[in-house]
Amino acid sequence: xxxxxxxxMLSAFVLSQNPASAASAEHGKxxxxxxxxxxxxxxxxxxxxxxxxGKRIAPDPLPWEAFSGFVRSSNRAMPPFxxxxxxxxxxxxxxxxxxxxxxxxxxxxxLK
Amino acid sequence: MAGGETxxxxxxxxFLAGAALxxxxxxxxxxxxxxxxxxxxxxxxxxxxxxxxxxxxxAAAETGTPQVSVQPAGVPASDFMVDVIKSLDxxxxxxxxxxxxxxxxxxxxxxxxxxKPEFLTCTHEEASVAMAHxxxxxxxxxxxxxxxxxxxxxHAAMAIYNAWCDRVPVMVMGGTDLDASxxxxxxxxFHSAQDICAIVRDFTKWDDQPVSVQHFAQSFVRAYxxxxxxxxxxVVLALDAELQEVTLHDRAKLxxxxxxxxxxxxxxxxxxREAARLLVGAEHPLIVADKAARTANGVKLLxxxxxxxxxxxxxxxxxxxxxxxxxxxxxxRARTLLGEADVVLGLELSDxxxxxxxxxxxxxxxxVGLQExxxxxxxxxISISSILLNTKSNYQDFQRLQVVDxxxxxxxxxxxPALIDAVKQAIPANRKSNIEAxxxxxxxxxxxxxxxxxxxAAFAWDASPISTARMAMEVYAQIKDLDWxxxxxxxxxxxxxxxxxxxxxxxxxxxxxxxxxxxxxxPAAVGAALANxxxxxxxxxxxxxxxxxxxxxxxxxAVRYRIPLLxxxxxxxxYHQEVMHVQRMANRRNxxxxxxxxxxxxxxxxxNPPIDYARLAGSFGMWSAGPIADPKELAPALKKAVExxxxxxxxxxxxxxxxx
Numbered sequence: 001x002x003x004x005x006x007x008x009m010l011s012a013f014v015l016s017q018n019p020a021s022a023a024s025a026e027h028g029k030x031x032x033x034x035x036x037x038x039x040x041x042x043x044x045x046x047x048x049x050x051x052x053x054g055k056r057i058a059p060d061p062l063p064w065e066a067f068s069g070f071v072r073s074s075n076r077a078m079p080p081f082x083x084x085x086x087x088x089x090x091x092x093x094x095x096x097x098x099x100x101x102x103x104x105x106x107x108x109x110x111l112k
Numbered sequence: 113m114a115g116g117e118t119x120x121x122x123x124x125x126x127f128l129a130g131a132a133l134x135x136x137x138x139x140x141x142x143x144x145x146x147x148x149x150x151x152x153x154x155x156x157x158x159x160x161x162x163x164x165x166x167x168x169x170x171a172a173a174e175t176g177t178p179q180v181s182v183q184p185a186g187v188p189a190s191d192f193m194v195d196v197i198k199s200l201d202x203x204x205x206x207x208x209x210x211x212x213x214x215x216x217x218x219x220x221x222x223x224x225x226x227x228k229p230e231f232l233t234c235t236h237e238e239a240s241v242a243m244a245h246x247x248x249x250x251x252x253x254x255x256x257x258x259x260x261x262x263x264x265x266x267h268a269a270m271a272i273y274n275a276w277c278d279r280v281p282v283m284v285m286g287g288t289d290l291d292a293s294x295x296x297x298x299x300x301x302f303h304s305a306q307d308i309c310a311i312v313r314d315f316t317k318w319d320d321q322p323v324s325v326q327h328f329a330q331s332f333v334r335a336y337x338x339x340x341x342x343x344x345x346x347v348v349l350a351l352d353a354e355l356q357e358v359t360l361h362d363r364a365k366l367x368x369x370x371x372x373x374x375x376x377x378x379x380x381x382x383x384x385r386e387a388a389r390l391l392v393g394a395e396h397p398l399i400v401a402d403k404a405a406r407t408a409n410g411v412k413l414l415x416x417x418x419x420x421x422x423x424x425x426x427x428x429x430x431x432x433x434x435x436x437x438x439x440x441x442x443x444x445r446a447r448t449l450l451g452e453a454d455v456v457l458g459l460e461l462s463d464x465x466x467x468x469x470x471x472x473x474x475x476x477x478x479x480v481g482l483q484e485x486x487x488x489x490x491x492x493x494i495s496i497s498s499i500l501l502n503t504k505s506n507y508q509d510f511q512r513l514q515v516v517d518x519x520x521x522x523x524x525x526x527x528x529p530a531l532i533d534a535v536k537q538a539i540p541a542n543r544k545s546n547i548e549a550x551x552x553x554x555x556x557x558x559x560x561x562x563x564x565x566x567x568x569a570a571f572a573w574d575a576s577p578i579s580t581a582r583m584a585m586e587v588y589a590q591i592k593d594l595d596w597x598x599x600x601x602x603x604x605x606x607x608x609x610x611x612x613x614x615x616x617x618x619x620x621x622x623x624x625x626x627x628x629x630x631x632x633x634x635p636a637a638v639g640a641a642l643a644n645x646x647x648x649x650x651x652x653x654x655x656x657x658x659x660x661x662x663x664x665x666x667x668x669x670a671v672r673y674r675i676p677l678l679x680x681x682x683x684x685x686x687y688h689q690e691v692m693h694v695q696r697m698a699n700r701r702n703x704x705x706x707x708x709x710x711x712x713x714x715x716x717x718x719x720n721p722p723i724d725y726a727r728l729a730g731s732f733g734m735w736s737a738g739p740i741a742d743p744k745e746l747a748p749a750l751k752k753a754v755e756x757x758x759x760x761x762x763x764x765x766x767x768x769x770x771x772x
């Protein structure tokens with residue numbers, strides 16, 4: 001668990017500090033798409049009442065501990081992703097990708 | 113209307129035999145001349161007379177007076193059948209033509225003038241029935257569908273099952289050729305059966321196979337009557353081909369039964385009073401409605417009941433039961449409200465068990481999954497549903513058995529007036545302030561939920577593929593000043609239209625397919641748009657991509673008959689429910705799902721290559737645009753499409769979207 005936390009912290013730090021972070025986010029997006037995460041959470045982690053109980057995982061994902069713990073051991077509608085299916089490094093990159101999702105537009109006239 | 117048109121005495125069997133002989137003779141003659149030509153000299157051909165001298169018998173036949181009339185007075189039996197059909201004022205007949213009802217077909221267009229019903233050519237029987245399905249949910253009137261009794265009913269069967277599950281009446285007639293000693297061999301015999309209705313009997317309310325035209329008149333009116341008595345359901349008649357084509361010499365003796373609507377079943381008054389007592393005494397009453405509001409009046413009645421109790425309403429959206437603009441509309445808090453409720457009133461619920469229980473598909477319990485109650489152990493449950501009056505055994509649309517405390521086998525809409533009266537009478541003076549306070553609290557909860565919904569819609573607003581919330585609101589921006597009607601289900605796109613648009617009239621939303629048989633969406637939308645066209649409304653359908661490919665030909669029908677409908681493709685390029693199911697199985701088995709070159713498990717995606725729905729629609733002569741994946745391009749395309757539809761034509765905009 002400590003290792004995962006370290007990976008996440010490192011990823012978050014890297015994302016904010018140097019160009020290599022973009023590579024992690026980009027790779028995280030690729031893994032996010034090819035591991036099936038987008039199927040229920042949408043390509044930007046926006047979620048849906050039809051597939052994720054309305055829960056969003058981006059742009060402000062849960063703290064890493066809670067996030068990774070749920071991915072590994074979910075016993076609800078979301079199936080768990082074991083390390084055999086999704087490596088720690090890939091999961092950490094997914095987390096970086098979710099953190100990189102742009103914040104909401106300031107003003108959306110159509111939603112007034 | 114013609115009543116005594118004379119027809120040749122030559123019946124269908126003799127005509128076929130005669131035509132076959134004549135055809136054979138012509139073919140033989142042509143073959144002889146083609147093969148003889150190379151061997152005959154030009155001189156010999158020139159010497160041959162062009163017309164041979166008639167024999168004495170031929171000359172007598174052509175110049176003499178016939179000894180017997182070949183056109184006795186009489187009418188085709190199918191003309192009388194048209195009279196019967198017209199007595200019920202059925203406006204349209206969506207239909208794929210078939211030989212087994214050619215007699216009736218000809219009578220409908222030539223004797224009946226192709227009016228009430230008007231023949232609408234469809235490219236598949238599934239589309240015909242689904243069009244009738246959608247039409248009813250707007251117009252409240254059933255349509256007639258004709259099809260081959262065997263292959264046609266096989267095509268139509270899934271759509272009939274959807275109508276059955278959705279409690280929608282459709283009049284289906286299948287042609288058949290009963291007399292094995294007379295019917296033509298080959299194809300017509302392949303298309304005949306002893307009992308064509310057997311294939312759909314498990315999910316139709318009633319069927320019959322008339323053996324005389326008077327029998328037909330009785331059965332057609334009876335079928336209509338049964339279909340239109342709640343619970344509404346489809347019915348089927350087998351129509352013998354020979355019966356359609358015989359000549360009637362006694363038309364005046366035949367009668368057409370008068371149709372008198374049957375009163376819908378109303379709940380027992382003692383049960384109604386006991387339900388009212390429980391509801392009035394509850395601290396947290398909850399109303400859940402699925403297919404409750406059959407008509408616009410049903411919506412008014414449900415509002416009246418909810419306001420009398422100031423009880424929250426969860427609309428499961430089998431129909432537009434309750435306006436989302438009303439503060440008692442509380443769908444956003446459904447789970448919480450179920451957990452708090454001490455009395456739940458279920459109105460025409462398709463699945464009461466599934467309403468008050470949860471099911472988590474997580475593979476636990478040896479694959480059964482988790483099952484958990486959503487309600488308090490002592491919560492009282494009340495049900496008013498007419499489906500108890502019409503349940504069959506084989507297909508499991510009746511869902512799991514849920515034990516309830518008061519159960520009325522009755523039509524909810526018909527029972528609501530009595531229940532409203534009983535509730536109003538049962539409210540003691542000292543409860544009124546409590547009830548009003550409950551309503552005031554729900555007002556704020558409703559406002560907060562609306563704001564949270566708007567906030568949720570903002571996420572992924574600029575995404576490509578386009579978010580379903582953005583798609584819904586871009587469409588609404590173009591149609592908000594029109595008298596619009598959303599004629600497709602919207603669960604597949606996170607219900608954004610019914611969460612964000614003001615659903616304040618019965619026709620604003622018509623529910624989904626009922627049985628979740630894919631292939632309903634496009635044709636049902638065209639049928640509903642047909643009804644809206646006649647009412648002067650604007651129709652829009654968010655069309656799932658997987659669904660449309662079951663019966664894309666219905667787009668041609670929309671063009672052919674100028675049925676104005678804006679189709680907005682919800683194109684997520686996959687059978688998305690199955691995408692998630694296969695992914696779940698792979699994870700549960702600790703395996704990496706094989707994608708091939710796709711973005712989802714192999715076999716679940718519609719890509720490589722993607723289907724170009726705009727070009728598909730264009731090939732049918734429909735105005736179309738797309739595929740559009742950039743949200744900035746959406747508004748201009750939609751604006752043009754709306755203008756096309758306002759001018760009376762269908763249009764399609766293909767939008768590449770987020771999955772849900």
